[in-house]
Amino acid sequence: MTTAVITFSPQGLKVMQRIASHMAVDQYLHQAIAAPPGVTPFERVVALTGEIFSRYEGLVYVAPCGVVVRAIAPLVDSKLRDPAVVCLDVGARHAMSVLSGHEGGANDLAIAVANITGAEPVISTTTEAxxxxxxxxxxxxxxxxxxxxxxxxxxxxxxxxxxxxxxxxxxxxxxxxxxxxxxxxxxxxxxxxxxxxxxxxxxxxxxxxxxxxxxxxxxxxxxxxxxxxxxxxxxxxxxxxxxxxxxxxxxxxxxxxxx
CATH class of the missing domain: 3.30.420.180 (CobE/GbiG C-terminal domain)
Structure with missing residues (x-):
């Protein structure tokens, strides 16, 4: 799965780097934070999401869930075509499968991220629950x-x-x-x-x-x-x-x- 990780804060950067140390991901960090080598800065998450939504099979946001929902809302089309979207809080407490959980692989991605960070995977798909x-x-x-x-x-x-x-x-x-x-x-x-x-x-x-x-x-x-x-x-x-x-x-x- 081609995957991107997106975050906004120094705390989120640490979580993102931990994920990147265990799986192949592209990293995106808000331009307000100095980006380490290999990390791509961005200005607005809505604009960034629009640019990369169809580019990756998986998107992991280390960010508040509300921000993620607003960013992806205009782009959501079909569970058969949308990328897997996972939301992870900066404290790495919960890794939530947000979009395309079963068909798109977000449930598996949430578990993979949880295994790396120590978070609790949160999966609400009825067939799994x-x-x-x-x-x-x-x-x-x-x-x-x-x-x-x-x-x-x-x-x-x-x-x-x-x-x-x-x-x-x-x-x-x-x-x-x-x-x-x-x-x-x-x-x-x-x-x-x-x-x-x-x-x-x-x-x-x-x-x-x-x-x-x-x-x-x-x-x-x-x-x-x-x-x-x-x-x-x-x-x-x-x-x-x-x-x-x-x-x-x-x-x-x-x-x-x-x-």
Missing amino acids: VKDLIVGIGCRKGKSAADIVTAVTTALAGLELPLERVRLLATADVKAQEAGLLEAAAQLNIPLRVIDSDLIRHSTRPFGHSEFVASHVQLPAVSEPAALLAGRRTSLLLQKTAFNGITVAIARENCPSLA
Whole structure:
């Protein structure tokens, strides 16, 4: 996805640069702030948005949501043609999928930005919001996608839960670049949510601890806390279960509308 990041402030610049350090993006910064090398200055966000709206597949604004809505409003045409638009506050607290969430990829882009910045992805697409399961995964280095897919599907089958209810796969940031895990997420067509190690270390949620995990990745556990921390109002349906070098835990989001 060709992506641009647009922001207005020194705080936004820091967030933008963090995103740029992890994914290929073009960077745009309001001319009131001195632009570092490689960053394009702009004067008015409405004019800039008009110029680049059809140039990129994804637009990430590190800016107030109201500003973003006003900038894109005159240009919105079709969910099948509009770029994916994500809005991220300068505190990197929430990454909101604003436009072209499902068809255009904004939901996936919001999760990708959240994984980089530590923000909470905010996705309101109905087909995604009704899914209530999160599968936490830990694995030894080098485990294949096939083995991980088998572990996930076997764990779900053991509880008679359909794959279609899974909203996210989740793991710790120490496993974020594990090739088999990334490929498994792609094969299952389920986004992979990456949880910051410090959130796991400081979490007060009850989950099982593992001396093996602590000795290898300096974390108390991976699959259970990842499943619990990747969603809201979560509770474990399946505690950590081992599948030949892969651990799987399943959490359910206890949403009021689904209770």
